Amino acid sequence: MLASVMTAAVLSGLLGLWAAWYALRGRPVLFKQLVGAAVVELALAVQLVLALVATAAGERPSEPWTFWGYLVTALFLLPVAAVWAMADRTRTSSLAMLVVCVAIIAMQARIWQVWTA
DSSP states (O other): OHHHHHHHHHHHHHHHHHHHHHHHTTOOOOHHHHHHHHHHHHHHHHHHHHHHHHHHTTOOOSSHHHHHHHHHHHHHHHHHHHHHHHHOOSHHHHHHHHHHHHHHHHHHHHHHHHHHO
8 A cells, every 4th residue: 555655645746846837937737737647646546446455355444434535535636626727727727736736645645644553
């Protein structure tokens, strides 16, 4: 589980830095950044599958509702940011992508805490 948490957090951090750079320059999200968001989303989907497999194998997080809530919510954030980025072609879309990336990093930290507690 640690590998999937670290992968998702690092990829989200890199996408967040990219979005921050564009926000500082006053530019909207590019299509290439949305492809990067899709890569992060794929990492989150793999994490969900690994969590399902681990749970089926008998491992349990200390707080299941919290764990699954963070995991499922993290899956929905990037698609919302992508829709925002396509609808709002201003600097605000880059800021929204940055906020979502930071939120995903925080959620990954919490997912790891709940899984290992």
